[in-house]
Amino acid sequence: MALIHKEGYKLLLGAGLLLALATSLAWHFWPGLPATLISAGSGSIFLLILQFFRNPPRRISNPDDSxxxxxxxxxxxxxxxxxxxxxxxxxxxxxxxxxxxxxxxxxxxxxxxxxxxxxxxxxxxxxxxxxxxxxxxxxxxxxxxxxxxxxxxxxxxxxxxxxxxxxxxxxxxxxxxxxxxxxxxxxxxxxxxxxxxxxxxxxxxxxxxxxxxxxxxxxxxx
Known part of the structure; x- marks a missing residue:
């Protein structure tokens, strides 16, 4: 079982690309503290979206329909x-x-x-x-x-x-x-x-x- 659910693949890809672009532009135009803050914010947003789509393995060891x-x-x-x-x-x-x-x-x-x-x-x-x-x-x-x-x-x-x-x-x-x-x-x-x-x-x-x-x-x- 995948640890990230399939419903999140497209959103994570799109968000990852946009956040990576924002981080890259920040380091190009505002190097130093502004770029560091934007990088940290982008990383936090991506991790927040990632946790929405986590899919931990959950198996029932002894199925019992009662x-x-x-x-x-x-x-x-x-x-x-x-x-x-x-x-x-x-x-x-x-x-x-x-x-x-x-x-x-x-x-x-x-x-x-x-x-x-x-x-x-x-x-x-x-x-x-x-x-x-x-x-x-x-x-x-x-x-x-x-x-x-x-x-x-x-x-x-x-x-x-x-x-x-x-x-x-x-x-x-x-x-x-x-x-x-x-x-x-x-x-x-x-x-x-x-x-x-x-x-x-x-x-x-x-x-x-x-x-x-x-x-x-x-x-x-x-």
Whole structure:
């Protein structure tokens, strides 16, 4: 697995060339302290962009589809029972993970199974913690089914994150922990689980994709 995600290749190349040009011009026209400051600033900007697209290897050593792993790095900001209107049209347990610009932005499948549903919805760019962001922002919804159990995942754009990538197609079979997609510059991922699911995290807890178990399904849940 590449340590830099493919979504960042073009941006890193373009930014690298522009920053290198700015540094070169600075040393040509303003040698000394001004050029040194511009060089340091250019290097800092490039490193900041680089960390947005880091892709650390995260393998699940013992896959277990009764366990729901975090689909993203970030902080748990919502745990509540809600009405899910798009697919289930009934009550579900929602866990929401907010990704700051400093988090890893790769999104991963929290369980394995068949992709039953994929929809992209254009929308607004409210801040990701806004209560209406889950239904009004640009978003992509995915449902994965495993042995009669369905889990809904929703990638949500935010005020900064306006580029959602999702790599799944309906009918595809995915492995637990494999890549689901990428949200550039952070935002939020919602997970909708059957009522009665055992929650393993708390509000404000920091989680890591493919490492933190956020819930445990009961046998026979759907």
């Amino acid at each position: 366990l729901i792993y975090a689909p993203a790095d970030g902080k748990v900001v919502v745990i509540e029972e809600v009405e899910e209107p798009e697919y289930f049209q009934d009550k579900r347990l929602q866990i929401s993970i907010f990704m700051s610009p400093l988090n890893v932005h790769v999104n991963r499948n929290p369980l394995g199974g068949e992709v039953r549903y994929v929809r992209h919805h254009p929308g607004k760019y409210l801040v990701a913690w806004h209560p209406k962001s889950s239904t009004e922002n640009e978003r992509t919804t995915v449902v994965i089914a495993q042995q009669g159990q369905e889990v809904l995942l929703r990638q949500i754009a935010g005020a900064m994150a306006k580029r959602i990538r999702n790599y799944l197609t309906e009918g595809q079979h995915v492995a637990q922990g494999s890549e689901m997609g990428f949200i550039k510059f952070g935002s939020r991922v919602d997970v909708f689980l059957p009522l009665g699911t055992q929650i393993e995290v708390g509000i404000g807890q920091k989680v890591k994709g493919n490492q933190t178990v956020i819930a445990k399904l009961k046998e026979g849940q759907a």
